Amino acid sequence: MPQNSVAGSQLPDSPSAHLHAHRDGDALHVHYTEQRSQSVLAWSLVLTLGFAVVEVVTGFISNSLALISDAGHMVTDAAALGLALLAQLIAKRPPSARNSFGFGRAEALAAFVNSLVLLVLVGWIVVEAMHRFSQPEQVQGAMVTVVAAIGLLINVVLAYILSRGESNMNTRAALVNVIGDLLGSVAALAAGAVIYYTGWMQIDPLLSIFVAMLILKSTWSVLRESYHFLMEGVPEHIDYLQVGADLGQIDGVLSVHDLHVWDMSPGQPALIGHVEITDLSRWPAILQNIKTMLLDKHGIDHITLQAEVPHDA
Secondary structure, three states: HHHHOOOOOOOOOOOOOHOOOOOOOOOOHHHOOOOOOOOHHHHHHHHHHHHHHHHHHHHHHHHHHHHHHHHHHHHHHHHHHHHHHHHHHHOOOOOOOOOOOOOOOHHHHHHHHHHHHHHHHHHOOOHHHHHHHHHOOOOOHHHHHHHHHHHHHHHHHHHHHHHOOOHHHHHHHHHHHHHHHHHHHHHHHHHHHHHHHHOOOHHHHHHHHHHHHHHHHHHHHHHHHHHHHHHHOOOOOOHHHHHHHHHHOOOOEEEEEEEEEEEEOEEEEEEEEEEEEEOOHHHHHHHHHHHHHHHHHHOOOEEHHHHHOOOOO
């Protein structure tokens, strides 16, 4: 029996391999990531973690909330990049007897966890900033300026590296973290310069809150996207009601029910449902028309449909 050339030759030899294989006429994609370079995330992780250590130490020495916030964000970035790297390694694993859909959701799960951690960090920054407004603390402006300038340069490099890599939910989440940290470096640099030249200590918590709000705004979109994916929501680019209407317009289809559309892994939509048809003998031709329509009009090629005839037929 011929197998789909993409899936049939890639799955490892195992008792369940033939169950996961795709044959001619099945979906073109497989349920795992065949080739995805981890070098971009690995280099980003090394740079972020290395400077995070420096920034954490100098942040506490200089007593700058802006610098500590940026340091905390870089530590969070390192954790986010580490999770993203781990998730991509997991996502490359093929389906198994225990995980028939593969491990593509590991990426969305890592992005969701990263976003939750960032929300906690934002809350801590705001609370600490409010405390410092009422009780200003001395900050070493010169040290903050120098370290923040170095951090800004590193974050520019990281943002460039991530933007040039392959785009997926996890790398976008990592890029959001790095961009937020870049803004944190800008704020820390500005805070250090203002304190050094004017001695106005309130600029430190003020800019920290500003950066926290920017981080919150950028994090929310990643959190929303990853949550929607984990909850098996209809992909954003697909109109569920229009899919149902288009199915009902196929010649020979009487009605559609129990219809579900979701992403099996990021960017790979799937559809299941029940289709009432006029004559079961026409099902092969009807199914082929449905497959063509769903792929051409909605970009859905992983389709599982059950044909039925009316109960009173």
